[in-house]
Amino acid sequence: MPLTGIEIFKLLPKTNCGKCGVPTCLAFAMQLAAGKAxxxxxxxxxxxxxxxxxxxxxxxxxxxxxxxxxxxxxxxGETVLFRxxxxxxxxxxxxILITDTMAESDVEARINRLNNLIYDRVGLTLRPExxxxxxxxxxxxxxxxxxxxxKTQSDCSLILISQDADILTxxxxxxxxxxxxxxAATAANAATIGALAREAGCPVxxxxxxxxxxxxxxxxxxxxxxxxIVIDSGARSVKQVFEDQxxxxxxxxxxxxxxxxxxxxxxxxxxxxxxxxxxxxSLAIAKYAAIVVLSDFQGHALFxxxxxxxxxxxxxxxxxxxxxxxxxxxxxNENSPVLLTSNFSLTYxxxxxxxxxxxxxxxxxxxxxxxxxxxxxxxxxKFVADVIAPFVKKCGITDKIKHRKLIIPGYxxxxxxxLEEELPDxxxxxxxxxxxxxxxxxxxxxxx
Amino acid sequence: xxxxxPKTIYNGKVKEIKLGSxxxxxSVGGENCFPFYLFEGAMPHKPVIAMEVWDSGTEDWPVAxxxxxxxxxxxxxxxxxxxxxxxxxxxxxxxxVSTDPNGMNRGATEAAALAKKVADxxxxxxxxxxxxxxxxxxxxxxxxxxxxxxxxxxxGPLEEKDFKKIGxxxxxxxxTVIASSPIDINLAKQLNILMGNLGIPExxxxxxxxxxxxxxxxxxxxxxxxxxxxxxxxxxDDKLQYPLICNISKETWKAKEAKVTEQEDPLMGDAxxxxxxxxxxxxLILALAGGNILVMRHPEAIKLxxxxxxxxxxxxx
Numbered sequence: 001m002p003l004t005g006i007e008i009f010k011l012l013p014k015t016n017c018g019k020c021g022v023p024t025c026l027a028f029a030m031q032l033a034a035g036k037a038x039x040x041x042x043x044x045x046x047x048x049x050x051x052x053x054x055x056x057x058x059x060x061x062x063x064x065x066x067x068x069x070x071x072x073x074x075x076x077g078e079t080v081l082f083r084x085x086x087x088x089x090x091x092x093x094x095x096i097l098i099t100d101t102m103a104e105s106d107v108e109a110r111i112n113r114l115n116n117l118i119y120d121r122v123g124l125t126l127r128p129e130x131x132x133x134x135x136x137x138x139x140x141x142x143x144x145x146x147x148x149x150x151k152t153q154s155d156c157s158l159i160l161i162s163q164d165a166d167i168l169t170x171x172x173x174x175x176x177x178x179x180x181x182x183x184a185a186t187a188a189n190a191a192t193i194g195a196l197a198r199e200a201g202c203p204v205x206x207x208x209x210x211x212x213x214x215x216x217x218x219x220x221x222x223x224x225x226x227x228x229i230v231i232d233s234g235a236r237s238v239k240q241v242f243e244d245q246x247x248x249x250x251x252x253x254x255x256x257x258x259x260x261x262x263x264x265x266x267x268x269x270x271x272x273x274x275x276x277x278x279x280x281x282s283l284a285i286a287k288y289a290a291i292v293v294l295s296d297f298q299g300h301a302l303f304x305x306x307x308x309x310x311x312x313x314x315x316x317x318x319x320x321x322x323x324x325x326x327x328x329x330x331x332x333n334e335n336s337p338v339l340l341t342s343n344f345s346l347t348y349x350x351x352x353x354x355x356x357x358x359x360x361x362x363x364x365x366x367x368x369x370x371x372x373x374x375x376x377x378x379x380x381x382k383f384v385a386d387v388i389a390p391f392v393k394k395c396g397i398t399d400k401i402k403h404r405k406l407i408i409p410g411y412x413x414x415x416x417x418x419l420e421e422e423l424p425d426x427x428x429x430x431x432x433x434x435x436x437x438x439x440x441x442x443x444x445x446x447x448x
Numbered sequence: 449x450x451x452x453x454p455k456t457i458y459n460g461k462v463k464e465i466k467l468g469s470x471x472x473x474x475s476v477g478g479e480n481c482f483p484f485y486l487f488e489g490a491m492p493h494k495p496v497i498a499m500e501v502w503d504s505g506t507e508d509w510p511v512a513x514x515x516x517x518x519x520x521x522x523x524x525x526x527x528x529x530x531x532x533x534x535x536x537x538x539x540x541x542x543x544x545v546s547t548d549p550n551g552m553n554r555g556a557t558e559a560a561a562l563a564k565k566v567a568d569x570x571x572x573x574x575x576x577x578x579x580x581x582x583x584x585x586x587x588x589x590x591x592x593x594x595x596x597x598x599x600x601x602x603x604g605p606l607e608e609k610d611f612k613k614i615g616x617x618x619x620x621x622x623x624t625v626i627a628s629s630p631i632d633i634n635l636a637k638q639l640n641i642l643m644g645n646l647g648i649p650e651x652x653x654x655x656x657x658x659x660x661x662x663x664x665x666x667x668x669x670x671x672x673x674x675x676x677x678x679x680x681x682x683x684x685d686d687k688l689q690y691p692l693i694c695n696i697s698k699e700t701w702k703a704k705e706a707k708v709t710e711q712e713d714p715l716m717g718d719a720x721x722x723x724x725x726x727x728x729x730x731x732l733i734l735a736l737a738g739g740n741i742l743v744m745r746h747p748e749a750i751k752l753x754x755x756x757x758x759x760x761x762x763x764x765x
């Protein structure tokens with residue numbers, strides 16, 4: 001458990017010098033406990049205290065980075081069992097399996113999917129980030145050739161998988177600068193693989209038969225100075241994976257350092273059925289996996305997984321927001337209806353979805369309400385006539401339409417009078433309160 | 449070295465509730481641990497799958513969702529029986545879409561007659577779901593409660609504004625009710641308290657936290673459900689210990705992401721598989737958060753999720 005503000009306060013100099021930027025040591029301690037301040041801001045704290053505090057304040061699950069550059073992925077760093085307690089920190093990395101015995105065309109197609117399955121959602125880019133390269137051929141040359149191919153054709157993060165230490169060593173040598181995850185150190189080879197990881201400065205996975213064995217392996221690696229470790233609990237059944245993921249998270253949060261590492265789940269090894277595999281992956285994303293390896297990426301499974309991941313890893317205290325502006329739905333023209341809503345992303349999705357369902361082409365004006373829904377924004381004064389009117393005037397919608405009719409959400413009906421005053425050229429129409437009733441409303445709407 | 453896994457201390461239990469008449473009974477709830485945490489407690493019943501039957505409005509369904517039911521789409525009783533005999537539905541959820549005042553606006557008498565017809569035709573418990581229109585649901589669900597006397601059907605949604613009148617009818621005709629609140633643990637608790645004050649027996653109440661699918665705010669209901677379960681199980685809040693019902697499939701299949709074809713957007717892959725996965729994944733996530741009854745649609749999504757739930761339900765060592 002992290003230290004409380006009072007516990008931290010006891011370790012501080014208690015001089016209230018204010019040099020850290022906060023007037024008192026107690027206030028500084030509270031900020032440290034909340035993760036809002038850095039201990040280095042205190043000029044007088046002793047090295048001993050620093051060491052104590054950094055040990056105590058180290059996150060219960062080691063955060064680490066796999067890969068380099070734009071598509072490096074950060075995993076671990078989690079602090080809770082349930083997202084409502086704070087938030088889930090680093091979204092589960094999704095990896096596509098590519099082996100060195102796959103046909104050339106298959107490898108090409110997989111790299112292609114890895115690079116090109118990219119989705120835009122609320123202005124965010126959703127895409128998978130990893131390739132898991134597995135040495136099935138038993139030949140160094142084939143594995144290295146595969147690594148070189150993937151490396152040159154994609155800037156993804158890499159996982160290198162082999163049971164053969166020599167093949168793994170050659171593989172790491174071929175792409176050490178890309179900081180791949182080395183998979184895996186086991187009871188049989190931990191010393192060799194540990195040395196390899198330390199020398200190359202790469203993160204390394206451990207795989208054991210059970211959690212006790214895994215704790216032994218991570219301790220062994222930690223002792224030789226390796227910090228960036230990923231755990232494969234070895235489980236390949238749905239039941240055992242579910243339990244192990246929960247066990248590891250619980251133990252780690254209780255400061256069992258030997259299990260305080262992010263985890264990897266091999267959904268690709270758990271079933272032959274791609275549909276079931278996708279469902280297992282969705283389970284692993286919800287229940288704590290830091291990385292999930294899939295046998296392939298197909299849009300119909302990947303897209304739902306990416307969106308699930310986005311949803312569950314959204315900070316519950318910071319709702320996602322859509323960009324303010326004009327959204328054209330279904331190819332509207334100068335006689336199409338104009339609707340107004342708030343920029344809470346969920347509101348935007350539901351409203352735009354219902355407009356699409358109506359099959360009536362329309363303009364949707366999204367007003368920046370700092371991510372609040374219509375009702376909340378209205379209550380907070382962020383969706384009222386004074387702020388809506390200037391937005392409607394400036395957004396450029398008048399260049400796109402001939403009529404001057406604006407449909408406002410039913411929940412903002414009380415703003416219609418104010419809006420008619422502020423927008424004298426416009427006729428304000430009060431739309432439905434619930435998005436579900438938009439299609440019926442739009443079907444009878446007329447520009448004249 | 450031996451690793452010690454900290455155990456959650458539970459001091460509450462989800463109420464175990466028997467649904468349906470004696471002839472068709474199915475029990476839900478009863479767990480005294482988080483969903484599928486069988487290493488920490490007992491879960492006497494797996495989540496139950498209720499399959500949807502619509503009384504109209506299926507013309508807006510994507511092709512993939514409609515296909516399995518093409519032959520029975522105009523006969524709700526036959527449709528329900530197909531779900532039970534061919535697809536293993538453990539319950540039926542009749543969605544009274546036709547009563548929507550913004551749509552066909554079918555009358556209460558007709559809707560009640562249909563509900564009775566379906567209830568009489570099947571050998572599993574029946575859920576009858578209204579349109580969430582306060583005035584209309586009051587009229588329709590009261591009539592349904594009366595028509596289906598003796599069946600212990602499940603009526604919903606009952607909201608803050610209509611629970612009294614519908615609830616009174618449910619009490620009178622011995623039906624079970626669904627307390628529906630808008631994704632908010634406090635409102636959910638308050639409504640349960642009001643239900644109790646009204647006289648709804650503890651064993652005749654289910655909770656609908658209001659659910660949405662992947663991409664449409666599932667994280668909100670996921671967390672509200674987890675909080676409801678945490679309060680009921682670890683803080684012994686007995687007003688939040690009712691089984692949770694998730695009316696998820698209609699939310700899934702109405703989303704544009706379940707409809708867009710591969711021709712329109714090649715990156716989205718096969719439309720049928722995508723729809724099935726969106727439904728199955730959404731239902732699975734809600735089951736992990738505490739859902740006891742999952743209202744579902746596509747037979748393949750149901751097969752998938754049943755498979756996973758069966759595996760999760762294997763006793764812990």
